[in-house]
Amino acid sequence: MNDRLSRVVVNGLLLGLAVLSLAPLMWMLSVSFMQPGEASHFPPPLLPSAPTLANYRELFLRAGMGRDLFNSAAIATLTTLMSLLFNTLAGYAFAKLRFAGRDQVFRALLAALVIPAQVAMMPLFLLLKQLHLVNTYAGAVVPGMAGVFGIFLVRQYARSLPDELLEAARIDGAGELRIFWQIVLPTLKPILVTLAIFSFLGAWNDFMWPLIVLSDEHLHTLPVALASLSREHVQDNELMMAGAVVTVVPVLALFLALQRYYLQGLLVGSVKG
Amino acid sequence: MRPALAGWAFAAPALAAILVFFLLPVLAALALSLTDFDIYALADLRNLRFVGLHNYAALLQDPLFWQALGNTLYFVVVGVPLSIAVSLGAALLLHSRLGVFRPFFRTAFFAPVVTTVVAVAVIWRYLFHTRYGLVNWALSWLDIHPVDWLGDPRWAMPTIILFAVWKNFGYNMIIFLAGLQSIPEDLYEAARIDGASRWRQFLHITLPMLGPTLVLVGILTLAGYFQLFAEPYVMTQGGPLQSTVSVLYLMYEQGFKWWNLGVASAVAFLLFLLMSGVTSGLLWMARRKGVE
Numbered sequence: 001m002n003d004r005l006s007r008v009v010v011n012g013l014l015l016g017l018a019v020l021s022l023a024p025l026m027w028m029l030s031v032s033f034m035q036p037g038e039a040s041h042f043p044p045p046l047l048p049s050a051p052t053l054a055n056y057r058e059l060f061l062r063a064g065m066g067r068d069l070f071n072s073a074a075i076a077t078l079t080t081l082m083s084l085l086f087n088t089l090a091g092y093a094f095a096k097l098r099f100a101g102r103d104q105v106f107r108a109l110l111a112a113l114v115i116p117a118q119v120a121m122m123p124l125f126l127l128l129k130q131l132h133l134v135n136t137y138a139g140a141v142v143p144g145m146a147g148v149f150g151i152f153l154v155r156q157y158a159r160s161l162p163d164e165l166l167e168a169a170r171i172d173g174a175g176e177l178r179i180f181w182q183i184v185l186p187t188l189k190p191i192l193v194t195l196a197i198f199s200f201l202g203a204w205n206d207f208m209w210p211l212i213v214l215s216d217e218h219l220h221t222l223p224v225a226l227a228s229l230s231r232e233h234v235q236d237n238e239l240m241m242a243g244a245v246v247t248v249v250p251v252l253a254l255f256l257a258l259q260r261y262y263l264q265g266l267l268v269g270s271v272k273g
Numbered sequence: 274m275r276p277a278l279a280g281w282a283f284a285a286p287a288l289a290a291i292l293v294f295f296l297l298p299v300l301a302a303l304a305l306s307l308t309d310f311d312i313y314a315l316a317d318l319r320n321l322r323f324v325g326l327h328n329y330a331a332l333l334q335d336p337l338f339w340q341a342l343g344n345t346l347y348f349v350v351v352g353v354p355l356s357i358a359v360s361l362g363a364a365l366l367l368h369s370r371l372g373v374f375r376p377f378f379r380t381a382f383f384a385p386v387v388t389t390v391v392a393v394a395v396i397w398r399y400l401f402h403t404r405y406g407l408v409n410w411a412l413s414w415l416d417i418h419p420v421d422w423l424g425d426p427r428w429a430m431p432t433i434i435l436f437a438v439w440k441n442f443g444y445n446m447i448i449f450l451a452g453l454q455s456i457p458e459d460l461y462e463a464a465r466i467d468g469a470s471r472w473r474q475f476l477h478i479t480l481p482m483l484g485p486t487l488v489l490v491g492i493l494t495l496a497g498y499f500q501l502f503a504e505p506y507v508m509t510q511g512g513p514l515q516s517t518v519s520v521l522y523l524m525y526e527q528g529f530k531w532w533n534l535g536v537a538s539a540v541a542f543l544l545f546l547l548m549s550g551v552t553s554g555l556l557w558m559a560r561r562k563g564v565e
Contacts, residue, residue, distance in 0.1 A: 006371055086287040089283040119298075247392040
């Protein structure tokens with residue numbers, strides 16, 4: 001194959017794949033601005049004839065999507081904060097502090113990665129019911145607040161910290177908590193950003209657990225609300241697309257802003273060892 | 274505080290959370306799967322009885338369980354290789370020096386990965402709408418009659434597979450891309466001097482060098498695809514004719530719609546067993562071929 005032809009083929013395929021990847025999202029955006037009923041025509045219109053915010057108004061004023069948005073933001077933020085606290089402490093401990101049984105415990109944690117989360121859901125629901133945490137934010141946050149993946153992510157990064165630095169601080173008489181706070185935490189900043197994005201996106205996009213634990217409509221997160229809306233309003237395509245925009249845009253924006261950290265974490269997380 | 278003590282103190286909160294909210298519930302699920310926990314036991318624990326392996330035996334005789342298992346395997350067996358192939362193809366395109374604007378394309382291909390499954394499933398349900406969907410409209414140009422994608426038992430699962438591939442291929446693509454970048458360039462140079470075609474270079478250099486990455490990606494993707502749930506929940510509600518009921522969908526309905534938490538736990542454990550079996554099999558095959 002000559003070089004110019006290869007160039008055309010490669011770039012053509014790249015362009016085609018990009019169109020396939022983005023077209024559904026673009027169309028979602030376009031349809032969300034259409035008049036109610038406009039998208040239910042054949043052939044389907046590509047752009048709104050008279051752009052309107054009516055669907056968004058309907059969602060926020062009548063369907064209570066403002067509340068769902070708040071619930072999603074609150075649960076994702078709480079999960080992120082808890083995950084940062086718990087996983088950073090543990091990840092640093094597994095990387096840098098020698099304690100009895102450390103390596104055995106860590107191996108056990110890695111082995112537990114093969115268990116799918118859904119196995120725990122039935123007893124977890126009963127446990128939270130006993131603790132009166134069903135239909136609370138806490139109930140939705142609990143499974144995401146500490147995780148093997150998060151600990152692993154921080155540990156891999158913290159291992160590159162020079163031991164001499166920590167030893168010097170110990171000789172100077174600094175306590176372990178102070179060393180963590182003043183020396184370790186600042187150097188971990190990049191991986192903390194990565195962990196925060198993973199936790200936030202994971203909590204925001206999660207569907208099955210919020211569906212189970214938040215049956216109260218006032219506590220629904222966006223995915224749960226959108227799913228129940230889509231089962232009721234099968235015909236209202238424009239409304240559904242506006243709901244999808246509200247759900248997807250915050251995480252897409254977050255990803256675009258912090259893409260570098262996200263992709264880095266993805267690679268750390270998948271190269272075990 | 275001495276480092277040894279500090280170590281335990283720092284790890285304790287996370288370990289306690291994982292123990293209480295994950296590992297103990299997993300063990301409890303095993304116990305629960307041996308009981309007839311249902312809505313009566315939910316109201317009053319005295320209605321709970323130990324039934325041994327009855328839940329498992331009943332499931333293995335339940336046609337709906339086998340249907341769910343078959344549907345899930347269909348999704349996995351077609352979806353995983355297709356997904357990996359598209360990911361690898363996209364990674365090769367992005368890796369090629371001939372491409373322009375590569376960072377832009379990488380971001381574009383990855384965008385669906387970070388979106389919310391429920392939201393994009395709603396979009397796809399509309400794209401594949403029988404009467405107004407863009408897909409049928411595009412096919413009408415080729416003189417193909419409208420297909421009832423999500424309403425026809427033959428097409429519902431393929432549509433969900435296409436959706437999953439579209440949504441997920443970017444993830445593995447990033448891992449493949451890192452793998453491709455770590456292959457030494459002189460290998461290709463030597464092959465070019467020997468007059469090897471691109472296809473032969475791919476077969477004899479790229480694929481073998483990507484071996485460990487392929488195994489890793491295979492395992493991650495298998496684990497993810499076995500957990501099919503939100504897609505059928507939103508796009509088809511398990512229909513038509515239960516052609517898209519997945520194992521987890523069955524678990525959800527048993528556990529949280531009918532409150533048969535004992536049966537649901539048994540379903541979850543059977544899925545776990547199946548996933549472990551398939552993953553071990555894959556690892557065993559990889560080791561025999563000397564990859565890893």
